[in-house]
Amino acid sequence: ARRGYPEAVLCQGKSVAQLVEITRAWRERAARQDLGPVLFTRVSPEQAEVVLAELPDAHHDETSSLIAWPAEPPRPTGGRVVVVCAGTADLRVAREATLTARYLGREVTEVVDVGVAGLDRILSKRDVLRSADVVVAVAGMDAALVPVVAGLVACPVVAVPTSVGYGVAFEGVSALLSMLNSCSPGVGVVNIDNGYGAGHLAAQIAAPKDKPHA
Amino acid sequence: ARRGYPEAVLCQGKSVAQLVEITRAWRERAARQDLGPVLFTRVSPEQAEVVLAELPDAHHDETSSLIAWPAEPPRPTGGRVVVVCAGTADLRVAREATLTARYLGREVTEVVDVGVAGLDRILSKRDVLRSADVVVAVAGMDAALVPVVAGLVACPVVAVPTSVGYGVAFEGVSALLSMLNSCSPGVGVVNIDNGYGAGHLAAQIAAPKDKPHA
Amino acid sequence: ARRGYPEAVLCQGKSVAQLVEITRAWRERAARQDLGPVLFTRVSPEQAEVVLAELPDAHHDETSSLIAWPAEPPRPTGGRVVVVCAGTADLRVAREATLTARYLGREVTEVVDVGVAGLDRILSKRDVLRSADVVVAVAGMDAALVPVVAGLVACPVVAVPTSVGYGVAFEGVSALLSMLNSCSPGVGVVNIDNGYGAGHLAAQIAAPKDKPHA
Amino acid sequence: ARRGYPEAVLCQGKSVAQLVEITRAWRERAARQDLGPVLFTRVSPEQAEVVLAELPDAHHDETSSLIAWPAEPPRPTGGRVVVVCAGTADLRVAREATLTARYLGREVTEVVDVGVAGLDRILSKRDVLRSADVVVAVAGMDAALVPVVAGLVACPVVAVPTSVGYGVAFEGVSALLSMLNSCSPGVGVVNIDNGYGAGHLAAQIAAPKDKPHA
Amino acid sequence: ARRGYPEAVLCQGKSVAQLVEITRAWRERAARQDLGPVLFTRVSPEQAEVVLAELPDAHHDETSSLIAWPAEPPRPTGGRVVVVCAGTADLRVAREATLTARYLGREVTEVVDVGVAGLDRILSKRDVLRSADVVVAVAGMDAALVPVVAGLVACPVVAVPTSVGYGVAFEGVSALLSMLNSCSPGVGVVNIDNGYGAGHLAAQIAAPKDKPHA
Amino acid sequence: ARRGYPEAVLCQGKSVAQLVEITRAWRERAARQDLGPVLFTRVSPEQAEVVLAELPDAHHDETSSLIAWPAEPPRPTGGRVVVVCAGTADLRVAREATLTARYLGREVTEVVDVGVAGLDRILSKRDVLRSADVVVAVAGMDAALVPVVAGLVACPVVAVPTSVGYGVAFEGVSALLSMLNSCSPGVGVVNIDNGYGAGHLAAQIAAPKDKPHA
Amino acid sequence: ARRGYPEAVLCQGKSVAQLVEITRAWRERAARQDLGPVLFTRVSPEQAEVVLAELPDAHHDETSSLIAWPAEPPRPTGGRVVVVCAGTADLRVAREATLTARYLGREVTEVVDVGVAGLDRILSKRDVLRSADVVVAVAGMDAALVPVVAGLVACPVVAVPTSVGYGVAFEGVSALLSMLNSCSPGVGVVNIDNGYGAGHLAAQIAAPKDKPHA
Amino acid sequence: ARRGYPEAVLCQGKSVAQLVEITRAWRERAARQDLGPVLFTRVSPEQAEVVLAELPDAHHDETSSLIAWPAEPPRPTGGRVVVVCAGTADLRVAREATLTARYLGREVTEVVDVGVAGLDRILSKRDVLRSADVVVAVAGMDAALVPVVAGLVACPVVAVPTSVGYGVAFEGVSALLSMLNSCSPGVGVVNIDNGYGAGHLAAQIAAPKDKPHA
Ligand SMILES: Nc1ncnc2c1ncn2[C@@H]1O[C@H](COP(=O)(O)O)[C@@H](O)[C@H]1O
Ligand SMILES: Nc1ncnc2c1ncn2[C@@H]1O[C@H](COP(=O)(O)O)[C@@H](O)[C@H]1O
Ligand SMILES: Nc1ncnc2c1ncn2[C@@H]1O[C@H](COP(=O)(O)O)[C@@H](O)[C@H]1O
Ligand SMILES: Nc1ncnc2c1ncn2[C@@H]1O[C@H](COP(=O)(O)O)[C@@H](O)[C@H]1O
Ligand SMILES: [Mg+2]
Ligand SMILES: [Mg+2]
Ligand SMILES: [Mg+2]
Ligand SMILES: [Mg+2]
Ligand SMILES: [Mg+2]
Ligand SMILES: [Mg+2]
Ligand SMILES: [Mg+2]
Ligand SMILES: [Mg+2]
Incomplete structure (x- = not known):
């Protein structure tokens, strides 16, 4: 991610075990402070399952293989x-x-x-x-x-x-x-x-x- | 050239001596039978000089480095x-x-x-x-x-x-x-x-x- | 497709759902006006099944993975x-x-x-x-x-x-x-x-x- | 050039004659209406000479082989x-x-x-x-x-x-x-x-x- | 392997039969003289099985698909x-x-x-x-x-x-x-x-x- | 050169000084024993001059930029x-x-x-x-x-x-x-x-x- | 195949049906005249099965995915x-x-x-x-x-x-x-x-x- | 250059003016503190002239187009x-x-x-x-x-x-x-x-x- 912008996790190339660990760590940090949305990109079906098991209220878009959490995007600003x-x-x-x-x-x-x-x-x-x-x-x-x-x-x-x-x-x-x-x-x-x-x-x-x- | 179509000579890669020989041979054959137009393509300035020396009434287009002989194109037919x-x-x-x-x-x-x-x-x-x-x-x-x-x-x-x-x-x-x-x-x-x-x-x-x- | 020529659908890269939608839309438009033949190219076996379910009287050529509808080609003209x-x-x-x-x-x-x-x-x-x-x-x-x-x-x-x-x-x-x-x-x-x-x-x-x- | 932005002329690949013609045409149009700055990019030394002959008050930056006319850039706005x-x-x-x-x-x-x-x-x-x-x-x-x-x-x-x-x-x-x-x-x-x-x-x-x- | 250094077997591209033969030959030679460690690299799961069947006390690292035998690395020297x-x-x-x-x-x-x-x-x-x-x-x-x-x-x-x-x-x-x-x-x-x-x-x-x- | 076959010198990429040295060394060795023909390939005009200065009786073929010494090829054998x-x-x-x-x-x-x-x-x-x-x-x-x-x-x-x-x-x-x-x-x-x-x-x-x- | 040399069939890219047809045609021609050996190269296991069904006495080498018929090579001549x-x-x-x-x-x-x-x-x-x-x-x-x-x-x-x-x-x-x-x-x-x-x-x-x- | 190692100047792509400036700056810094050797690599003949004008006692190796200053290498240590x-x-x-x-x-x-x-x-x-x-x-x-x-x-x-x-x-x-x-x-x-x-x-x-x- 880039300074000041929400985080993204590129799932391609990561093992299921690594992804579980990353997702949990994020959820725990987010419980303590407002981190803004996190995006999981290039999620395989198998990976989607484990991410959604950790973050059941996330939004999963199958067309783009992307998961966003929390599901609701921020109110739009800018252009x-x-x-x-x-x-x-x-x-x-x-x-x-x-x-x-x-x-x-x-x-x-x-x-x-x-x-x-x-x-x-x-x-x-x-x-x-x-x-x-x-x-x-x-x-x-x-x-x-x-x-x-x-x-x-x-x-x-x-x-x-x-x-x-x-x-x-x-x-x-x-x-x-x-x-x-x-x-x-x-x-x-x-x-x-x-x-x-x-x-x-x-x-x-x-x-x-x-x-x-x- | 292709069956039934006028001839073309790709000048790039040919020596001046080779080109003189080809041009003369063409002129001599054309004196004996109607061969239709001949095109010399990718003619360098140095090559153009020797081709025009052999075929002084040819048309030389400098933009495209092409020489055509005879200078007059045939009357258009087809589409x-x-x-x-x-x-x-x-x-x-x-x-x-x-x-x-x-x-x-x-x-x-x-x-x-x-x-x-x-x-x-x-x-x-x-x-x-x-x-x-x-x-x-x-x-x-x-x-x-x-x-x-x-x-x-x-x-x-x-x-x-x-x-x-x-x-x-x-x-x-x-x-x-x-x-x-x-x-x-x-x-x-x-x-x-x-x-x-x-x-x-x-x-x-x-x-x-x-x-x-x- | 090109101005004045029949339509073609490149099936490779399209989902089954997208293909069903396209096929139906075509059938409905064709019921209202004469659209000429439509070709479905690079049809996978799975895709062929859904296209043929919509257009059962289409011609399916397996060698070339092509489906044509209607099955009968137009009477030949030209060269x-x-x-x-x-x-x-x-x-x-x-x-x-x-x-x-x-x-x-x-x-x-x-x-x-x-x-x-x-x-x-x-x-x-x-x-x-x-x-x-x-x-x-x-x-x-x-x-x-x-x-x-x-x-x-x-x-x-x-x-x-x-x-x-x-x-x-x-x-x-x-x-x-x-x-x-x-x-x-x-x-x-x-x-x-x-x-x-x-x-x-x-x-x-x-x-x-x-x-x-x- | 892009809608609403000043014009640029890519000089590489253009003949001196073509460039003279383009430059003159620009100068004449600019005499009639405010066209904003024009940039000549990738100007060879030989090309620079003829552009500057037409637009003597232009700015020629040799490091970048760019000529701008008029020489003075607009007052900065935006970011x-x-x-x-x-x-x-x-x-x-x-x-x-x-x-x-x-x-x-x-x-x-x-x-x-x-x-x-x-x-x-x-x-x-x-x-x-x-x-x-x-x-x-x-x-x-x-x-x-x-x-x-x-x-x-x-x-x-x-x-x-x-x-x-x-x-x-x-x-x-x-x-x-x-x-x-x-x-x-x-x-x-x-x-x-x-x-x-x-x-x-x-x-x-x-x-x-x-x-x-x- | 290189003069004076332990041996390595690149398993990718080798059949299971070839690998069994190589592993056995190594074990037999190693029974007669001290050969130092041997590494099997790029081991597929199927290949790992047969290597480990021959060398049951070897170390298998799944992250890197590498098998080392004997399992214990030498005591470190140098930098x-x-x-x-x-x-x-x-x-x-x-x-x-x-x-x-x-x-x-x-x-x-x-x-x-x-x-x-x-x-x-x-x-x-x-x-x-x-x-x-x-x-x-x-x-x-x-x-x-x-x-x-x-x-x-x-x-x-x-x-x-x-x-x-x-x-x-x-x-x-x-x-x-x-x-x-x-x-x-x-x-x-x-x-x-x-x-x-x-x-x-x-x-x-x-x-x-x-x-x-x- | 290959075992039993005459020698060849690839001149491209060699300096004139290096070529003079190589040519002289060859001539001196050839004075002592029968070495068979030597070929100089890809000889630039400038290189040809120095080789021919050392081996004036060599054969220089300009079409192929090759120099052979001695000039006379061996009597043909084989197919x-x-x-x-x-x-x-x-x-x-x-x-x-x-x-x-x-x-x-x-x-x-x-x-x-x-x-x-x-x-x-x-x-x-x-x-x-x-x-x-x-x-x-x-x-x-x-x-x-x-x-x-x-x-x-x-x-x-x-x-x-x-x-x-x-x-x-x-x-x-x-x-x-x-x-x-x-x-x-x-x-x-x-x-x-x-x-x-x-x-x-x-x-x-x-x-x-x-x-x-x- | 090349003038005077035995025939070879490159099986890769051919369908099973095409291969059956080619094999049968060969067997029938070979029954009428001496054609010498035929080689089937790059034979997949599935293809091998159908070729061997037609030519049961052929030699199948699995290492190289090659089938030769007849199985016996000719007596060696030449170098x-x-x-x-x-x-x-x-x-x-x-x-x-x-x-x-x-x-x-x-x-x-x-x-x-x-x-x-x-x-x-x-x-x-x-x-x-x-x-x-x-x-x-x-x-x-x-x-x-x-x-x-x-x-x-x-x-x-x-x-x-x-x-x-x-x-x-x-x-x-x-x-x-x-x-x-x-x-x-x-x-x-x-x-x-x-x-x-x-x-x-x-x-x-x-x-x-x-x-x-x- | 790398931490603790002498400096090198890659001359290819630098203008003569830039090189003069770099060479002078180096000479002046070297007059104040011991900087160790500096190497000028890929020096064109024209560049060599200006570097040697600034550092007349440098060593210029023409085979490798390299200039070193001071001319004397350090006493060898290590392997x-x-x-x-x-x-x-x-x-x-x-x-x-x-x-x-x-x-x-x-x-x-x-x-x-x-x-x-x-x-x-x-x-x-x-x-x-x-x-x-x-x-x-x-x-x-x-x-x-x-x-x-x-x-x-x-x-x-x-x-x-x-x-x-x-x-x-x-x-x-x-x-x-x-x-x-x-x-x-x-x-x-x-x-x-x-x-x-x-x-x-x-x-x-x-x-x-x-x-x-x-
Ligand atoms: N689909 C994507 N394509 C390219 N880069 C991505 C993508 N998704 C995430 N990233 C970048 O990869 C970083 C995460 O990489 P990693 O730490 O390996 O998960 C993110 O901070 C993004 O900068
Ligand atoms: N240095 C440059 N590199 C790439 N595109 C350029 C450059 N300079 C000008 N252009 C573009 O090329 C267009 C002019 O092309 P032309 O009509 O051939 O002069 C301009 O409107 C620019 O969009
Ligand atoms: N493994 C191979 N690799 C390249 N060419 C082959 C191979 N096997 C057969 N061929 C050539 O392909 C020709 C047969 O091609 P086809 O008519 O397509 O079966 C033979 O006559 C051979 O010249
Ligand atoms: N011949 C060379 N090839 C590749 N890198 C070089 C060469 N000579 C110098 N360098 C590197 O380029 C750096 C100097 O680059 P510059 O600051 O552009 O002169 C040196 O510190 C070296 O790391
Ligand atoms: Mg990386
Ligand atoms: Mg050719
Ligand atoms: Mg597209
Ligand atoms: Mg263009
Ligand atoms: Mg190899
Ligand atoms: Mg080499
Ligand atoms: Mg082909
Ligand atoms: Mg750079």
Whole structure:
């Protein structure tokens, strides 16, 4: 976690035993002081079970494999985050971004299925895009979404390549390169499938200006 | 060259002596029978000099480093080719496609500087795009042009990645991957900077149907 | 899908629930207006079951993991597509191209098992190749098929690399590079294993000229 | 350029003739309406000469190969940008970020030579880092600077890999991967050596909240 | 194994039958002469069973998938090895290094969970780091640990990239490049996940000087 | 050099001073005993000058940048080597193979300009190919030559990828992969542009059987 | 298969139904004329069952996943093949080479477990190596075996990289590069894990000179 | 530089003006306190001139492009470093390692031209290798030197890949992979061409045991 922001536990690569220990320790610390929300990301079904056994009132979102505790996100402050996503296969990553930003205290709107092969779909969303203080754009094979979106708005764009696709999609590398390489300035890119990182960065960009975390 | 189509000589990698020999042999054969146009592609300035010394009435296009002989292209038959190109730095490749298709007997229209960072530019060209029987789309950093164009037309699109750009442009590899990976069907891709191949393929696609290979 | 062409649903990466929803929505829209054929590509056996439960009279081709609805392809118009394929392991991709072009309204002939290690096999097919208005060439380890075929015909060639092979086959990357890199002009390449894209492009190239985009 | 922001001309890959034409066209349009500053980036010495011949009162920064016209940046509004840079060889990229943000209207502070091999150097800059609304971190071989900086501040960090280094530096690819891969959230990455893009994104992040460009 | 050092058997890639044969042969040779400890590395659960059936008094460490026989490490001589590791997911590799160095006769201290995203964690370990004669630093996504540690100590550092992470972690390649590329001299790198090789090298570096190779 | 075979000096990467020393040492040793021919490969013009100053009666082939001393190759023994080469740009590598095999004592025939884009060219050479005891096939962009040739002969084929080409030719990597990946067995591949290695291997394969290694 | 040599069926990638059909067709043709041995390579256990059901008297070697029919190899003619292999994990590939060469009619000797980490092992095999007319060298992590072997013999060496190893072994790519890159001439390389291709090439190299292709 | 060790200035990438400033600052600080030797590495001829103008009594080694000041290395303490190098083209890197270790206070012996293609050369150096406390092994195309050397000694080996070679040498990447991948434990690898880093690490490994720099 980052100075002043809620904690996150990356569950991938951790054993069930390690996770039980971490969850318990958190619950005990939280009983003594207000720690704010904790997020468990990339939770396998088996891991979810043990986390939920320790924190039964947590919120478990299966689309994004994320658990949040407490279940209720904080009341939103700061600016507005809009998360756009090219295809339904990209939704698990987009949702991770959405939930992360929401549990970090931002208002978030999700716009799905707006790939550029049918330009009208994204053009019809111009208004919601322009209401954003920061846009998170999530795409795999349809990475051209990023420069198109960035050309439509004046606020910062956080781009998330996904591992969706086959052949030269190369598990997201092709999307990553497209996004880094694009001609529209104002785009910052995160790791492939890193919805958590994108949501976190977007929440920081749209943080209320009275310097909340310094 | 391909069965029934005019010949082309790839000059890159050939010595001046080899080129003189090839050019002379061609001129002599052409004196005896009608061979149609010959194209010299990727001609260095030094090579251009010796080719023009042998074929003084040839046409030399410096933007695309191409020499055509005879200088006059054939009267156009078949369908219409539209060549679109993202940035001015991509022009040398786009022009090679344009001239190749023209010397192979097609009518060709060129549309330049229509990168997607400003969507309005490409959207304002909808009409000329839709008049095409085949579109050649040329881009480097702005490879998102390809799915956007392919979404606007119903005819085949020949995509040409260029080596324009820096950093993760990787000499055109990033653009190539974007183009192969895009979500709009109806796109065939050629090698990086291969304007000649794109023009040739476009000319074949738009060939007159009754006399398909001339 | 592309302007004026039938729709396709890429099933890979979609959940069963999402697929049921998409299939139902399609059936309901099709009950109200003539939408033409719809293709479901890269259907897993589990996905096939739910699609066929919604559309029991659809055609399911197991070799290519493709479902088409309605089962009957349209009466062919336009030119002739010939699909050639190097080895039997490449057949699943070749068949996807064949069926796509057929459901988009073209007459398609399939030629299998003509790798160049035995040149006589492909040379014996010269006649059918030369009857084509466009050839789709599908190969993995035997990517040399593409320049050999392109040297035999005057029409456009759509090349499809497959992920067949081991070691430096690199899941189709090696075949892709061979195809992009070859010396025969008139070749457009699509993504690895993208039989759908190849069939779509071939159908567009061979579309009837007077009504080009239907 | 991006909606509402000043224009930039990427000079690399443009011919001198093209640049003269672009510069003149700009000057003429600017004579008729207030266009705000224009930046010419990656200007070669030869290109600088012709741009300065057209716009003699422009500012030419040789470290970053950037020309700005008019020479005077706008009065700063919005938040504060801090640009940190690992080594002196990274300065040309850091300076491009600094000047871009400054000409887009932000107050910018530069901190140089704070590689992590000597941790004390960066730790001694904690105060200036924590005064930032956004940090731009520029590094080549010393890409570990990014997670270290991101761990010290709560605001967003824009990371710029540089092509400085040898061997497995791979012209900046190694730094790029480090930055995308790091464990500190809140980092958005731009293309290798893209100081312009980083400065632009930072200026947008630190823009005054009364929605200046929408 | 290396001249004068105990033997190790890399079990990955060996069949159960081959492993039984190797284990028996070793036990028989060891009955006739003092061979010192033998290590079985990368033992799958199934392989562990057959090795332990032959050598029932061996030590099996499940975290690192290592079996040592005899179970008791030699009495430590030479200098001190400190093994530091960024995250709990890296522990299986770090532990392999720890046990290898210990069974080769060195005193080893393990320091876990000291990633640089929270600099205080590693800074608080300065004393134990400075007590080392050689440090082994193990990290995946958090490879910036290596230059930070190398900047804090004067002794040699053996760096081990791990395959922990996702996206551009590229199974450890990204960490490997960071480590090779870093600006702190005094670092030698081993293969991804090669805890055994790191522990072996560290044991050699810290070997007693008068009897250097035993 | 290899046991029993003449010596070769790879000049690339050596300073002029080092080369003078090596050449003199050789000449002096050769004055005392019969050492057989020596080859200097990849000789730059500047290097050629100093080698020829020391060995004025050497043979310098400029096409392949090779110097042989003494100038006269040995009388041929053993089988027959046929070197085929796709394009004239590949000739410098093919010639290096030819001369190496010739100076190692084999009879060599060269066949040039037989790329597969025009199959008739290679098919018309069937007889000379079938007279070979080993074929060396040299190609860059036209690497499909290798499986085609291997399908026509029964003897071993030594394949040499060249760095000729642009774009995804990737300095010969694409040709290398094609050659390793091809479906015709009986092919052994050497490093990109390694005409020397190919000629050496071919000479060994075609060595006289009774006195195999001389 | 290659002109004049027995046939091989690469089973990987073929369905059980396709394999049954191929096997039956072969058996029927073989009943009518002498076809010589047929090899089925890369046979999965499930595939082996159906092949053996059709050809019950075939030889099935499980180490190399190869089936040969008829079971008895031909009486050896021509020269001697020596297959050397670095580690026991490489044996499955080495054995495929051994059996291929043996069923193509050569005498083959196998030498296993001679990695260069203990140089004495390979040096102790000098005599058998020097009795070879061609050596096949098989190695994964221990690819240094190839230049060491090539330095010890005067006959051709066929090098086979294997996918054995972890981390930067990169599934055999690292071994492949080592082998192509080595300084000992006289080495021809085949695809990763391609024991079949290596055995085939070795059999051709050692073919009897008077009747070269049988 | 590292805590307690002399300083080094990497000159590559620094402007002449920056270097003058750094050199002067050093000279002035050194006039006030004993700073020990300073090394300028990767000095271009133009840079060397300005450094030597400031420090006329410095030692300039042209083979390795290194300048040391003061010219006299310290009296050697600690163990013995042996630097071995495969070919003469690798000498510039080997020499950088030699001089770095020497100016950091170690006794260093250099062994050149011991590639494994002729095993006898390296075997004849067994005694000097076994006298070492640490070996630095430097190789490009002949990276097999590293496992061979590591198999001959019991002390640590620092491996330095060089960018020497062509084709798949890939500017040293192939050598790097060989070295990381080798089967002999006890090897630590540094960046391609990083003789400085190797010499520094070797000096630390062979440092006198009374904890000089902690
Ligand atoms: N899904 C995720 N992707 C990337 N980083 C994450 C993710 N979830 C958590 N993190 C980061 O990883 C840190 C936790 O790592 P750990 O201590 O290994 O659980 C958090 O503080 C975050 O900075
Ligand atoms: N140094 C730079 N790096 C990346 N993109 C740039 C750079 N400078 C300008 N650009 C972008 O490129 C566009 C101009 O491209 P062009 O029309 O080719 O001059 C600008 O509007 C910016 O979005
Ligand atoms: N293990 C193998 N690796 C590479 N190529 C093989 C292998 N086994 C057979 N082949 C080749 O593949 C051809 C048969 O391919 P197919 O027609 O697909 O069965 C044979 O004639 C051989 O040339
Ligand atoms: N040739 C070299 N290769 C790699 N790192 C070096 C080299 N020379 C110096 N260095 C490192 O780079 C640091 C100096 O970098 P700088 O401050 O940019 O001069 C030194 O302290 C060394 O750690
Ligand atoms: Mg997508
Ligand atoms: Mg472009
Ligand atoms: Mg195939
Ligand atoms: Mg740096
Ligand atoms: Mg880690
Ligand atoms: Mg060629
Ligand atoms: Mg091995
Ligand atoms: Mg070398």
